[in-house]
Amino acid sequence: MIITKKEFLTQSGLKVKTLELWIEQEWVIPRDTPSGPGFSDADIARVHLIRDLTEKVGANDAGVDVILHLLDQLHGMRRAFEQLQTHLKDKLP
Amino acid sequence: MKNPYEVLGVSPTASTSDIQSAYRKLAKKLHPDLNPGDKSAEDKFKEVAAAYDLVGDTDKRKRFDAGEIDETGAERPQHHYYRDFAQSDGGHPYMDTSGFADFMDSDDAFAELLRRGQRSRANRRGEDLHYTLPISFVESITGANKRLTLPGGGTLDVTIPAGLVDGKILRLKGKGAPGAGKGGPGDALIKVEVLPDPRFQRDGDNISIELPISLNEAVLGGKIRVPTPTGDVSMSIPKGSNTGTTLRLRGKGAPQRGGGHGDEFVKLKIVLPKHPDPELETFVSNWTGGRDFNPREDRS
Secondary structure, eight states: OOBOHHHHHHHHTOOHHHHHHHHHTTSSOOEEETTEEEBOHHHHHHHHHHHIIIIISOOOHHHHHHHHHHHHHHHHHHHHHHHHHHHHHHHOO | OOOHHHHHTOOTTOOHHHHHHHHHHHHHHHOGGGOTTOTHHHHHHHHHHHHHHHHSSHHHHHHHHTTSSOSOOOOOOOOOOTHHHHTSGGGGGGOOOGGGGGGGGSOSHHHHHHHHTOOOOSSOOOOOEEEEEEEOHHHHHHOEEEEEEOTTSOEEEEEEOTTOOTTOEEEETTOSOOOBTTOOOOOEEEEEEEOOOSSEEEETTEEEEEEEEOHHHHHHOEEEEEEETTEEEEEEEOTTOOTTOEEEETTOSOBOTTSOBOOEEEEEEEOOOSSOOHHHHHHHHTOHHHHHOOTTGGGO
């Protein structure tokens, strides 16, 4: 489900300034919708992740940046691997 | 539930900062988002988080140590981890393929598979949208302005350049799907399908047409009307024209790159009247020249 910026701020508990900063750093990437930026459940979960990284893991901003970048690559690879696996399943007896 | 000190791997007399550092160490190792493929990480992480909730909080720790509360803290609210979305469509804008970009450079099937699953990161440009637009043969030669109705209900104005060939793809910049972030929209790619015309054939910049003429016109010559993509024109056919005789109408073909036009070639075809004509039969049987002429002579 796609929600508006206002709903997203309420649900995630983020401050406007923080959200704007995170968007600028590409930690959160809203979609373009006719009524402005739109946010998804995945974006909410990503906010929780970033909070966990800073509050629980003790990562600083630079650390969060590195972790997110590596995680995004890891998920890209996991998806590619999954597709490869599906593809091979079709091809092999 | 286990003893929270055991879960965190600290002694019951550990200091608050020791407990915090033990918790952080475990959180780093066990956070579900840092272990996307390990299903057990979530349970272990929850256990550690619950233990830290209890003994990481000075008040709660005192009450626990005094036996006022047991080790079951309040259940933490249901939490969706990012990894649950990361590989689904919801997580797409974040997915990054740079970790195996070097594998995708080759031409083999594996690289193709990787490319197919590729989604770029932030500031992703919108996708290109593909459409097909059928136009008439005449429009392909003369050019036209067409309006394409999109599946979503919108419209796109498309200018067909004169002389366009079948299967040509026109790109309308920025008319594709919207992008994410500062990526900007994709393009609309319109494949133009030229519908065949029963009259005209195209051959490069030239076009050809087969034109039926009567026996009288063939024998005696005369002026006839010939269709061209820009309308009918008048053309003189010489006396004694035959089936297969090809005449050229200069500049009536498709526009050429760098100016000028191709030609229209008119191939004549003699057509006799539909019903046998007694007068023609009488004439032909009395026609000596016709009796002596053998068109298959040079074939023997």
